[in-house]
Amino acid sequence: MTNNIVVLGAGVSGLTTAYLLSQDPDNKITVLAKHMPGDYDIEYASPWAGANYMPVGKEGSAHHKWELDTWPALKEITEKYPEAGIHFRGTLIYNRKKDQETDTGKWFSELTQPNPWYKDVVPDFKSVPSDQLAPGVDNAQEFTSVCINTAVYLPWLVGQCVKNGAVFERAVFKHIADAANAHHTGQKADVVINCTGLSSKTLGGVVDDKMYPARGQIVVVRNDPGPMVSTSGTDDGEDEALYIMTRAAGGGTILGGSYQKHNWSGIPDMNLANRIMKRCIDICPSLVKKGQGIEGLDIIRHGVGLRPLREGGTRIEKDKVDGVAIVHNYGHGGFGYQASFGCAYSAVSLVKEILQNKSRAKL
Numbered sequence: 001m002t003n004n005i006v007v008l009g010a011g012v013s014g015l016t017t018a019y020l021l022s023q024d025p026d027n028k029i030t031v032l033a034k035h036m037p038g039d040y041d042i043e044y045a046s047p048w049a050g051a052n053y054m055p056v057g058k059e060g061s062a063h064h065k066w067e068l069d070t071w072p073a074l075k076e077i078t079e080k081y082p083e084a085g086i087h088f089r090g091t092l093i094y095n096r097k098k099d100q101e102t103d104t105g106k107w108f109s110e111l112t113q114p115n116p117w118y119k120d121v122v123p124d125f126k127s128v129p130s131d132q133l134a135p136g137v138d139n140a141q142e143f144t145s146v147c148i149n150t151a152v153y154l155p156w157l158v159g160q161c162v163k164n165g166a167v168f169e170r171a172v173f174k175h176i177a178d179a180a181n182a183h184h185t186g187q188k189a190d191v192v193i194n195c196t197g198l199s200s201k202t203l204g205g206v207v208d209d210k211m212y213p214a215r216g217q218i219v220v221v222r223n224d225p226g227p228m229v230s231t232s233g234t235d236d237g238e239d240e241a242l243y244i245m246t247r248a249a250g251g252g253t254i255l256g257g258s259y260q261k262h263n264w265s266g267i268p269d270m271n272l273a274n275r276i277m278k279r280c281i282d283i284c285p286s287l288v289k290k291g292q293g294i295e296g297l298d299i300i301r302h303g304v305g306l307r308p309l310r311e312g313g314t315r316i317e318k319d320k321v322d323g324v325a326i327v328h329n330y331g332h333g334g335f336g337y338q339a340s341f342g343c344a345y346s347a348v349s350l351v352k353e354i355l356q357n358k359s360r361a362k363l
């Protein structure tokens, strides 16, 4: 039996869900979106991400399971498909107890704790001996993670979906139910998957008041310092962050960042940019030549993205709006890549339930 499916949204959430669904030849998929890979826009979070795998889900939560389930998929893509733009990279995490009540410290509390669940997931996990810690650092760990070049990976996902027969079209909807009438076959879709990220706050039929942004500012540079680095916080403000990651396949190095809740500004703040660059050089002097400061950084661009946060957590559930079956998969905050496969597996199993009910109804 043929299933007509619309995926609304072409960020990492929509593309990963479409990629999994497209592996079943019975599924006829249309991916509809205002923004597609290649676009840079403040309404489109995915291109701005670093992106790496730095687990933050609390042990025992659904978020924990999504991240746990995503690692094997990212590892397999990294090993089997170098053209997807993901590479393994050494990683250093520094924790200061004094950051634990700040917005950034809370965001990273699972990542930075000395005995995290992910120690059994990522390869090469090791605690840094306490006599080797820099002053002010309470604990530190190293492991191997991945860094995703989003400018390569998102188009790779599109390519996999197209190869499997999915059709991509630009479209903008005011109401989620309207997307059901835009399937490429001309027939009504059996199910619409809502992967509209932060726009779920205003999209008709969804209007989710729990959605809000956490603004992330970055500087992309040509310098390559080696391992990835992330810390529990900074001394420059409770919603500022410090992380460094070099993307695969010539994607440059991302210097971050910030975690500014309810801040919608898409314009880079140059004072913040200076603080980001200075902090990164302080913690990782090998970013620049000996004796150099910010002037030693070769800047590609400044950027800002809005992480789609949701009070109460990511929404993955079935819904019915104006008679249209919907599966929501949105609200992935700062973890949309590292939880992408886990979340998409959950969304796909809900889609299957809807399709099974459809086929039972036709018997």
Ligand code: FAD
Pocket: 008, 009, 010, 011, 012, 013, 014, 032, 033, 034, 035, 036, 043, 044, 045, 046, 047, 048, 049, 050, 051, 052, 053, 054, 171, 172, 173, 174, 195, 196, 197, 198, 199, 200, 203, 215, 216, 217, 218, 257, 304, 305, 306, 307, 308, 329, 330, 331, 332, 333, 334, 335, 336, 337, 338, 339
């Ligand atoms: P989006 O990428 O925003 O995509 C939404 C899609 O829906 C777009 O295609 C849009 O055009 C479409 N759409 C919306 N409304 C409509 C409409 N009405 N009609 C038609 N189309 C519509 N995550 C990690 O896992 N690791 C990281 O290292 C990481 N680093 C980050 C760094 C920064 C600076 C930022 C900003 C984010 C970072 N993230 C990271 C988080 C990650 O980027 C997001 O969680 C993820 O991109 C969200 O993807 P999404 O597909 O849900 O939403």
